[in-house]
Amino acid sequence: MAVATPRQPFVCLRRLPKTNRCTYSTTTATRTPPPPPPPTPPPSGAAKLSTRRLISLHGPDAPKFLQGILTNNVNATSYSPFFAAFLTAQGKVLHDVFVYPTLGSTFHTESNKSEDQGYLVEVDAEQVTTLLRHLKRHKLRSKFALRVLEEGELDIWAAWREGQKWTSHPSPTGSNIDAEGNITAVDTRATGMGQRILLPSTKSLEAHAAMQGLQESGLEAYTIRRYIRGVPEGQAEIPRDDVLPMNANFDIMGGIDFKKGCYVGQELTIRTHHTGVVRRRVLPVSLYPAISAPPEKIAYDTEAGVVSPAAGTEIKIQGKRGKPGRWISGVGNVGLAMCRLELMTDLQVTGEPSTFSAEDRFVVGGGEEEGLGVKAFVPDWMRSKIRAPKLQRRVE
Template sequence: MAAATPRQPFVCLRRLSKTKRTYSTTTATSPLPPSPPPSGAAKLSTRRLISLHGPDAPKFLQGILTNNVNPTSHAPFFAAFLTAQGKVLHDVFVYPTLGSNFHAENNKSGDAGFLVEVDEQQTSNLLKHLKRHKLRSKFALRVLEEGELDIWAAWREDQKWTPHSNISGEGCNTDTEGNITMVDTRATGLGQRILLPSTTSLGTHASMQGLHDAGLDAYTIRRYMRGVPEGQDEIPRDDVLPMNTNFDIMGGIDFKKGCYVGQELTIRTHHTGVVRRRVLPVCLFDASSAPPEKIVYDAETAFATPERNTEIKIQGKRGKPGKWINGVGNVGLAMCRLELMTDLQVTGEPSTFSSEDRFIVKGAGAEEEAQTLGIKAFVPDWMKSKIRAPKLQRRVE
């Protein structure tokens, strides 16, 4: 009689530590974080890892992820889990573990293994989602304990990392020390993501020599200035389509792969629809001043950051050009109607954008006391190069 397969240790999700997100709101009197350094690193304490290990793990993930899971590739990638209606459930990074120290220490067999990085607030929800679809698939599933692996972001001003510039060579998922690493290709200049044992000192890791811990705020500000949303606070569960949050232009969707949960609406929108709303980087400023020419983080001037989903308005006009999402100081993200807030041409119809329009948003606080702030949206170069030219398409909100 075959020996029983040992059960994975039980992890009580209610006991998982919760990380306070200090960057989600800013008051006019609270101190602002300093400007991000040209080179630095940040431990992403707002993210968590789930391990999948077993012979059916690649096939299982292939059927529920927006990106292609190649069982012969060790390269990590960015992707999303969707609802059947095509709405985003979770934004994730997927790290194949074969060839890494983690795989050698935790998965003694030669079966495929993956680590799925998700918003820490959504760990229990993603675990339930995976178990719901697991059925009889043969793989083990567990949440990594605190102290197993830390998720780090690292960037250097003098290095322009590309998907093929990992330390160990093209298509590899590990560095020279056996740690899992990947290039964050969602937008230009985001740097690398590295999974390190919690006992590792920052200065002792080969690819992080000379880097200092700049803190989570530095990483967040850099993301905001590039227009990259992340996590439940910025990509609400079951609320938006992946194109609205830029998954299509951040490399999070493979439009050539086969069926997966939520594919039908996603592929139809891609081929026949118009994406009129997208997440863009925005800059707050004094409403009585001229709008800034470019987006620059100002650590000296504090605004009462608007509450999430605060409506953006056109000064002196009617219309709903967008909603504020999140921010730090004077920079943040907003869901913007492209034809109202930018000069991007997304349809064959005449553009309604006017360079004379001024956009405003209410800062946090009581309605009668809230400060009216100017707000301007920017389209980064990486985004301009990837948004498709207009053609005759039907409207999709």
């Protein structure tokens, strides 16, 4: 007689506790080392700005159109380039731009073939299509031609020389066109930023008179020089519709004319300038090991051995609560951060007592102990332009 085999109880697989699956590999995992830091920028050099593109506006209504949509003043009789921004109706930054008048240049003669004023608007390369849509939306029946320059039609160069001073005043002739018909501009955003030069792509660097004797450098050299001076640029560092122009230093970099007439986003910008307080600004910062003493001055160091944290990482105060700042971007041990001035610097922007203490230590990334130390600096050019708080006098 056969013995009956006991039946196993039914088990529902859906009710079994979930366990982590372990995977094994016969090969040893290797960590890819970080790429070596870029070299120190040369004292004199030039870099092609491949991250920027140009949009051409040409026609009789071009000056009036730009005057009603830009933060800076557009004078139809002026030939001086300028730095400016496009804003939302709520006063937030859409795009940071350079505007170059083209009349009298070789580009204007060959492309437009008329005496009507023309402009080239330089913008972040990744946002050129977005800005073009923005311009078309406001164009309506204005009489001017609008197009994006093809890649390779004109290259944008940044050039700087050791010990070269800068001035916000136009050249004696009032023109930004050099003897060779090329468009040039003094970068007046901060001390030592040098020049911007628009060159045909077929023209070599040595062929331009103003560029002779300059060492061609990579884009990283230009970026490092910007970071040390506290100059943000492009959509990654000035997020679209996220910050007010004063937070990104447009007011002290010459990007806003507070005396001009109406333009998109003017109301909040003027109100903040006259009655508001700018508590947060983009500042240059230096990274260092948290166990070390903070640096006395900001300088790029190829042997610092630190890696920039991810964009948007919060900065913390060791042993205290609060949100003093947020990391924006960096190269090696230097970068930019959005900082609360009265927490991270000795600047006083309100009539209230400052909460800054020279003993405070700031960290970014990880916990308060294992994160990188970060120190904010206020360059001399910036310190001289940030207004002190107005003192209210009581009438007895």
